[in-house]
Amino acid sequence: MAYNIVCHGNSITEGTGAETTYPTQLDTLLGGAHVVYNEGTGGITTPALVDNFASEVQAHYAEGEDNIVVFWESSNFFSIGYAVETEKANLLEYSELCIANGWRLIICNVIQRGIVNALSSLEEWRPKVAELNEWLSYNWHSFAHAYCNFHDLNSAFSTPFEGNGDATYFVDQAHLTTVGYGLIAAEVQAAISRINTSYEVVAPSGATKLIADYRLANGKTATIYDNNGQALSYVLSEGTPAITTNPTSMAAYVSS
Numbered sequence: 001m002a003y004n005i006v007c008h009g010n011s012i013t014e015g016t017g018a019e020t021t022y023p024t025q026l027d028t029l030l031g032g033a034h035v036v037y038n039e040g041t042g043g044i045t046t047p048a049l050v051d052n053f054a055s056e057v058q059a060h061y062a063e064g065e066d067n068i069v070v071f072w073e074s075s076n077f078f079s080i081g082y083a084v085e086t087e088k089a090n091l092l093e094y095s096e097l098c099i100a101n102g103w104r105l106i107i108c109n110v111i112q113r114g115i116v117n118a119l120s121s122l123e124e125w126r127p128k129v130a131e132l133n134e135w136l137s138y139n140w141h142s143f144a145h146a147y148c149n150f151h152d153l154n155s156a157f158s159t160p161f162e163g164n165g166d167a168t169y170f171v172d173q174a175h176l177t178t179v180g181y182g183l184i185a186a187e188v189q190a191a192i193s194r195i196n197t198s199y200e201v202v203a204p205s206g207a208t209k210l211i212a213d214y215r216l217a218n219g220k221t222a223t224i225y226d227n228n229g230q231a232l233s234y235v236l237s238e239g240t241p242a243i244t245t246n247p248t249s250m251a252a253y254v255s256s
Contacts, residue, residue, distance in 0.1 A: 003034040003192065004065040006057045006103075008049055009072035013040025017171035020178045025185035030192075035062070045077045046090040053097045061102065068195065069098055070148070070188055072108040075174070078128040079116040087132060095143040106191045107144040109133040111157040114165055114173035126160055146191040153183050 007013050007023040015021025015038070023038040030036065039056040041048075049056070049071070057069050071094060077087050091107065098105040110129045116122055133151055140147040151158050156166035157180075164172055169180035176184070 001064070001066050002032065003030060003036075004060065004062040004067045005030075005034065005036045005192075006039055006060050006069045007036065007072070007188075008039045008057055008069055009108075010040060010044050010076050011042035012075075012175055013038065013072055014042055015040065015175075015181065016042055017175040018178045018181055020181065022176075022181040022184040022188070025178075025182050026188050029185055029189045035065075043076065044073070045080070045082075046073045046087060046094070047077075049073055050090060050094050050097065053094070053101075057097075057103065058101050067103045068106060068145075068192065069103045070106045070108065070191075072148075072150075074132055075110050075113060075129070076117075078110075078125050078132075079113075079120055081117070081120040081124070084128050084131045084135075087128075088135060092143055104145040104195060105143075106146045106148060106188065106195065107136060107140050108148040108188075109136050109151050111150050112160055112165070114161045114163045114170075122160070122162060146195040148184075148187050148191050150184055150187060153187055156180070157183075 005023075005026070007026070013021075013023065015023070021038060021040075023036050023040075027034070027036040037060050039060075041052075044052075061067055071091075074087055074091075077090070078084075095105055095107075097103075110133060112126075112129075114122075116125045133149075136147065137149065154169060156169040164170060165174075167177075169177055169183070171177050
């Protein structure tokens with residue numbers, strides 16, 4: 001089965017300023033009969049991407065293929081001053097569209113930038129990005145099929161700056177070079193690999209209380225338990241560690 005992938009987002013999906021965009025590099029990395037569509041639009045925000053789902057994502061749906069959408073925005077939404085809770089609701093609405101229409105969703109977090117819209121400021125923008133990125137890292141399992149942590153791929157993406165970013169990775173205050181987009185493409189390729197790894201998770205002995213269900217590859221779910229507030233680990237049926245837990249947040253992470 002071939003991948004049918006839509007990269008949906010703002011100007012850093014579109015590839016402003018670079019010779020080679022991340023969707024183009026992803027297409028090269030995947031090779032074969034796979035198809036990658038670039039549906040990035042400069043200046044767009046998450047609500048508009050939700051509104052455009054039918055024309056920019058669903059229009060590319062291919063019956064019988066592995067339909068995957070890579071969603072990367074939130075940066076512009078915060079740049080014009082909107083709240084984190086509103087963006088969370090936007091992302092959940094987007095997820096519902098994906099699920100209802102047969103798409104598997106790869107959700108991506110936000111990298112640093114050196115300029116924002118006049119309606120906001122970097123001092124307002126950065127805490128919102130940090131809060132959303134943390135929420136995504138703990139909760140993506142419940143509404144997406146895979147997660148890309150672009151923010152922590154490289155210090156150039158995670159270290160706050162003003163004006164132009166590191167010239168190896170940024171062409172300006174927000175957009176990436178071909179090298180920068182290459183890091184993004186490689187991480188998306190890895191996420192696609194993770195999304196297509198089939199896990200069978202076995203409950204540990206002594207698990208007494210259901211905390212949450214997390215969506216894994218191929219539509220499977222893992223049930224996370226605690227025992228009197230103590231986090232427990234899961235193992236794959238083959239005996240290999242599959243999930244590590246954070247006792248403070250009870251967040252679970254699936255490893256490939």
